Amino acid sequence: MNSVTDRYLVHFPTSISGIRCYTNASTEPDSTASTPRQAGLEIFIINTNIQPLISVFIKATMQESSSVIMAESAAMALASTILNQLQCRNTMILFDNQQLVHLLNEVKLSNPPDWRIKPFTQIAANLLSGNSSQEHNDTL
Numbered sequence: 001m002n003s004v005t006d007r008y009l010v011h012f013p014t015s016i017s018g019i020r021c022y023t024n025a026s027t028e029p030d031s032t033a034s035t036p037r038q039a040g041l042e043i044f045i046i047n048t049n050i051q052p053l054i055s056v057f058i059k060a061t062m063q064e065s066s067s068v069i070m071a072e073s074a075a076m077a078l079a080s081t082i083l084n085q086l087q088c089r090n091t092m093i094l095f096d097n098q099q100l101v102h103l104l105n106e107v108k109l110s111n112p113p114d115w116r117i118k119p120f121t122q123i124a125a126n127l128l129s130g131n132s133s134q135e136h137n138d139t140l
Contacts (some may be wrong), residue, residue: 026040038063
């Protein structure tokens with residue numbers, strides 16, 4: 001039986017049918033100084049429900065990220081916004097940040113590890129709650 005913290009753990013994301021959305025962020029590692037730095041955000045959406053497969057790849061830049069989890073949260077918020085605009089329903093969102101997954105497993109999202117990510121997690125929660133999307137931690 002899976003624990004609550006493993007609720008969003010996916011071992012083989014390619015076996016998920018339907019619309020999948022992978023998010024990722026890249027920035028310098030966190031340091032004690034926590035100075036704002038640029039981050040790269042990537043989103044890959046693939047729809048396996050139709051043939052030929054349809055996929056979209058998006059690259060974006062965040063100018064002032066103060067932490068790795070902030071960049072990852074921004075990628076998730078951007079992906080949620082795009083999925084909402086594309087009217088994608090029943091989408092699996094996969095990302096590789098376990099700290100973010102643990103936060104999303106909380107009922108109220110009230111205890112983020114960094115309060116500066118709250119706007120991003122709230123955007124994602126608001127947009128995803130209406131379209132039956134689920135977030136997953138992609139750890140292979």
